[in-house]
Amino acid sequence: MATPDFDVVIIGSGPGGGVAAYVLSVLGGKKVALVEKGRNPYPTLGDPVLRGSLFGNDEIKRRRYFAFQDPVIEPRVFWDPKAQKYVKGEVQGLGVCVGGGSVQYDGNSPRLQRLDLTAKSSFGDVAGADVVDWPMDYDELVPYYDEVERLIGIQGQQGADPFAEPRGPYPMPAGYPSRADLIFVDAAKKLGYHPHPMPTAVNSVFYRGRPACVNCGFCDGGCALNAKGSTGVTCIRDALLHGNLTLMDQCCATQVLCEPSGGKATGVQLIDRDGAVQTVTASQVILAANAIETPRLMLESASSAHTKGLGNGSGLVGRYLMYHKDFSLIALFDSEIRSYRGRCITKAIADFTVKPAGAGADWLRGGYVELGGQIQPVAFGAEPDQPWFTHKDIMIPGIQRRFMSAICMIAEDMPVKANRVELDPDVKDVYGRPVPRITYNLHPRDKRMADFYAEKLRAIATEAGANTVMPPTPLDANQRYFDIESKHLLGTTRMGTDAATSVCDPWGRLHEVENVWVCDGGTWPTSAAFNPVLTQQALAYRTAAHMLKPGDETSVIPNDTNA
Amino acid sequence: MAWDLDHQKVSRRHFLLDATGWLLAVPAAGFVAACTKARGSGDLAGDLPGEVPVADVPDVPQSDPGSDVPVTQPRTLSPARFLALSALVDALIPDDGTPGAAAAVAADYVDGMLGAFASGVPRIFAGGPYSGRHGGLDGFSTFVPLTRVEELAWRIRIEGTKGVAERQFARLDVGGIFDAVGELPGFLAKYETGLDDLDAQAVAQGYANFADMPVADRRALLQSGDASMDVRMAFEHAVEGTYGDPVYGGNRDLVGWKAIDYEGDRQPVGYTARQMSNPEALGPEGL
Ligand SMILES: Cc1cc2nc3c(=O)[nH]c(=O)nc-3n(C[C@H](O)[C@H](O)[C@H](O)COP(=O)(O)OP(=O)(O)OC[C@H]3O[C@@H](n4cnc5c(N)ncnc54)[C@H](O)[C@@H]3O)c2cc1C
Numbered sequence: 001m002a003t004p005d006f007d008v009v010i011i012g013s014g015p016g017g018g019v020a021a022y023v024l025s026v027l028g029g030k031k032v033a034l035v036e037k038g039r040n041p042y043p044t045l046g047d048p049v050l051r052g053s054l055f056g057n058d059e060i061k062r063r064r065y066f067a068f069q070d071p072v073i074e075p076r077v078f079w080d081p082k083a084q085k086y087v088k089g090e091v092q093g094l095g096v097c098v099g100g101g102s103v104q105y106d107g108n109s110p111r112l113q114r115l116d117l118t119a120k121s122s123f124g125d126v127a128g129a130d131v132v133d134w135p136m137d138y139d140e141l142v143p144y145y146d147e148v149e150r151l152i153g154i155q156g157q158q159g160a161d162p163f164a165e166p167r168g169p170y171p172m173p174a175g176y177p178s179r180a181d182l183i184f185v186d187a188a189k190k191l192g193y194h195p196h197p198m199p200t201a202v203n204s205v206f207y208r209g210r211p212a213c214v215n216c217g218f219c220d221g222g223c224a225l226n227a228k229g230s231t232g233v234t235c236i237r238d239a240l241l242h243g244n245l246t247l248m249d250q251c252c253a254t255q256v257l258c259e260p261s262g263g264k265a266t267g268v269q270l271i272d273r274d275g276a277v278q279t280v281t282a283s284q285v286i287l288a289a290n291a292i293e294t295p296r297l298m299l300e301s302a303s304s305a306h307t308k309g310l311g312n313g314s315g316l317v318g319r320y321l322m323y324h325k326d327f328s329l330i331a332l333f334d335s336e337i338r339s340y341r342g343r344c345i346t347k348a349i350a351d352f353t354v355k356p357a358g359a360g361a362d363w364l365r366g367g368y369v370e371l372g373g374q375i376q377p378v379a380f381g382a383e384p385d386q387p388w389f390t391h392k393d394i395m396i397p398g399i400q401r402r403f404m405s406a407i408c409m410i411a412e413d414m415p416v417k418a419n420r421v422e423l424d425p426d427v428k429d430v431y432g433r434p435v436p437r438i439t440y441n442l443h444p445r446d447k448r449m450a451d452f453y454a455e456k457l458r459a460i461a462t463e464a465g466a467n468t469v470m471p472p473t474p475l476d477a478n479q480r481y482f483d484i485e486s487k488h489l490l491g492t493t494r495m496g497t498d499a500a501t502s503v504c505d506p507w508g509r510l511h512e513v514e515n516v517w518v519c520d521g522g523t524w525p526t527s528a529a530f531n532p533v534l535t536q537q538a539l540a541y542r543t544a545a546h547m548l549k550p551g552d553e554t555s556v557i558p559n560d561t562n563a
Numbered sequence: 564m565a566w567d568l569d570h571q572k573v574s575r576r577h578f579l580l581d582a583t584g585w586l587l588a589v590p591a592a593g594f595v596a597a598c599t600k601a602r603g604s605g606d607l608a609g610d611l612p613g614e615v616p617v618a619d620v621p622d623v624p625q626s627d628p629g630s631d632v633p634v635t636q637p638r639t640l641s642p643a644r645f646l647a648l649s650a651l652v653d654a655l656i657p658d659d660g661t662p663g664a665a666a667a668v669a670a671d672y673v674d675g676m677l678g679a680f681a682s683g684v685p686r687i688f689a690g691g692p693y694s695g696r697h698g699g700l701d702g703f704s705t706f707v708p709l710t711r712v713e714e715l716a717w718r719i720r721i722e723g724t725k726g727v728a729e730r731q732f733a734r735l736d737v738g739g740i741f742d743a744v745g746e747l748p749g750f751l752a753k754y755e756t757g758l759d760d761l762d763a764q765a766v767a768q769g770y771a772n773f774a775d776m777p778v779a780d781r782r783a784l785l786q787s788g789d790a791s792m793d794v795r796m797a798f799e800h801a802v803e804g805t806y807g808d809p810v811y812g813g814n815r816d817l818v819g820w821k822a823i824d825y826e827g828d829r830q831p832v833g834y835t836a837r838q839m840s841n842p843e844a845l846g847p848e849g850l
């Protein structure tokens with residue numbers, strides 16, 4: 001058999017794929033191809049000195065889907081619980097570029113708690129959901145957390161969150177807080193909560209060759225300064241400089257190719273930047289396209305050996321889609337906030353993730369709470385739900401920019417088998433691929449939980465002196481659903497020890513295909529109560545380390561932290 | 564509305580709360596009421612230039628800036644349609660004491676977008692990382708060349724699917740479960756037919772053309788539902804042309820940002836710790 005082109009081919013350069021590419025090529029010396037369908041927005045990526053960026057403080061570019069999933073060429077079909085039908089359009093879009101979703105994200109990077117990995121043993125079964133424990137212990141994640149935080153560059157304050165698991169110092173001190181967040185801090189303290197600096201993948205000081213953040217407030221469009229630690233400007237840049245990585249941007253993978261027996265993958269088929277079909281062969285394949293796009297590709301890769309889709313003998317590929325149940329409110333104040341100044345979130349509380357003393361058996365676990373939030377004027381002003389004839393009434397006082405802040409809770413949603421990604425039978429994207437068809441409905445517990453904590457969040461805003469809190473009363477959670485879209489994509493290729501009830505083994509390897517691994521949020525068996533990216537990165541590091549040294553994974557982590 | 568299928572969801576993710584798109588779960592009416600309340604309270608906004616107590620804000624502005632809608636040389640539309648477009652954006656975001664879309668020349672923004680492919684590098688994505696207004700070189704003016712699929716996306720948006728083979732996947736009626744039928748119309752055709760219709764309706768009402776109508780009548784026509792113009796599309800573009808970066812053609816002399824007391828782009832200087840955490844002490848003029 002001919003020698004494969006690469007040792008490893010990775011599909012997707014987001015948080016998961018970027019970290020895996022670094023570990024395998026830089027630490028493992030493997031010849032790696034990183035296949036990314038989006039563009040490279042960093043013109044000098046791989047240059048030892050220059051650090052360019054095509055991003056700027058430009059709302060129009062962001063609205064025009066620069067380096068982001070564009071629904072005109074890559075629409076999705078999804079179940080609209082309000083309309084009770086499938087619709088075609090934009091849902092759960094993330095960055096489509098080198099760095100994936102880590103380019104436009106806020107960089108909120110908390111670690112999980114021990115509890116997050118033990119949902120079933122801590123809280124028991126939930127009817128209508130398949131709650132399980134993770135097939136690993138929290139302690140296993142710690143060395144990977146430490147190393148990923150150093151690689152990406154996380155700011156934070158050790159010991160400030162009393163509910164966090166024990167940890168060492170952060171690579172960087174916490175940066176300055178913004179007014180939008182500060183306004184809630186005293187109120188939260190008064191109510192007995194514990195506000196602390198949000199751990200964030202944004203430089204508070206010059207770090208590993210990248211400048212400190214200047215708090216321009218445009219994180220959502222991508223960082224002009226490279227102060228945010230996207231995997232593009234951290235792991236992927238390091239790997240390109242090291243020399244073992246081939247970056248194949250503007251190349252869309254369309255199929256994972258397998259030996260006729262189906263036991264082993266041989267590589268991937270892709271459509272290159274000119275529209276030509278190509279094959280890249282490799283000894284190992286990593287899927288890191290995210291928890292919607294990875295199952296899509298697996299289902300598209302059906303073959304005579306994998307009739308229901310790659311590694312889908314269990315029929316579970318695409319199932320247990322989770323988004324997190326978010327509940328957000330906005331608050332108006334009499335004093336100036338100017339929430340658009342600064343990083344998006346600078347303060348958080350974790351009080352609702354742990355059971356308070358005296359709570360009964362019916363206590364519902366909430367989630368990590370972000371204090372603050374921001375908005376720029378075009379995004380707000382063009383909101384089509386706003387009747388245009390009142391436009392100036394809204395824009396001139398500038399309420400939303402000047403007097404408004406927000407609170408958002410990110411809570412665990414239930415793993416429900418019927419929530420899933422399939423292939424749409426009719427709609428195709430620009431590459432001629434069937435688009436994902438997404439069905440997601442909240443579990444009744446998610447609604448009860450959201451309504452319970454809504455009141456607690458409202459109390460913080462009221463205590464902080466807000467003159468108006470919206471929504472004024474909790475809305476029906478079903479109604480709220482598509483108005484409060486989480487961008488956290490989890491589940492769909494869940495990991496576990498039993499091939500009948502999971503898609504991947506505890507290391508992220510497909511049970512049915514020995515050389516295909518998943519390195520995105522798809523492997524999460526339950527969705528946990530915290531922002532996912534840091535943990536996805538730690539898990540990707542762990543998977544890649546296992547590929548290099550099974551049984552001795554942590555030895556892959558360099559001792560020399562100047563590496 | 565055809566375009567709304569794709570645009571519905573764009574609107575949801577504004578208030579940036581990490582995971583969430585924002586929440587206009589808040590019904591728009593409730594939000595407007597809250598803003599109006601705040602505006603009327605005086606402490607919030609009473610000291611802004613041109614600010615009037617809410618009770619005095621007429622539903623339709625009384626002044627008629629339509630008569631001196633600035634007309635710049637159109638690049639894409641015919642002069643007649645450009646005149647109608649200027650009158651349209653002016654009616655959507657009128658000058659009610661502070662400059663609106665007419666002063667921002669938002670029509671130039673729209674016209675520039677419709678003709679984006681007339682330039683060597685299509686004027687879709689401005690360059691980075693800085694505008695040059697706060698130091699550093701002006702990178703915005705050097706537009707970013709489009710990739711193959713980006714070009715297709717923007718040709719479909721502007722020109723529509725138009726029977727072109729490689730655009731057929733984006734037809735409205737692909738997939739039997741959707742209500743819409745036919746080719747996806749592009750912005751250009753929608754503006755051309757919509758503007759012609761506005762002119763025709765104005766003529767039917769005894770005016771020379773749409774731009775000849777007083778702004779109150781233009782607004783009434785747009786609200787009546789009688790016009791075929793996709794008002795929502797035009798409104799989004801009017802907002803973009805008024806408050807977006809001037810490199811795209813609108814927001815002339817930054818009037819849009821000045822009108823709403825917004826600093827705009829800030830790279831590479833950003834905000835200091837004090838400006839970030841104590842905005843009351845330091846308004847934009849102090850930056
Ligand atoms: C505005 C915003 C703010 C956010 N803030 C936070 C935050 O603060 N903290 C947090 O934890 N999360 C945040 N998120 C969510 C976070 O971005 C995602 O959870 C994360 O990016 C998912 O990582 P991933 O590696 O699974 O996939 P992605 O980031 O989606 O990366 C997958 C990559 O694969 C590429 N790809 C997909 N299919 C193919 C294919 N067939 N061929 C080639 N390439 C392909 C995609 O283009 C993409 O670049 C935010 C999201 C948004 C939109």
Ligand code: SF4
Nearest residue numbers: 213214216217219223
């Ligand atoms: S706020 Fe900081 S990290 Fe975010 S885009 Fe601006 S400089 Fe970059």
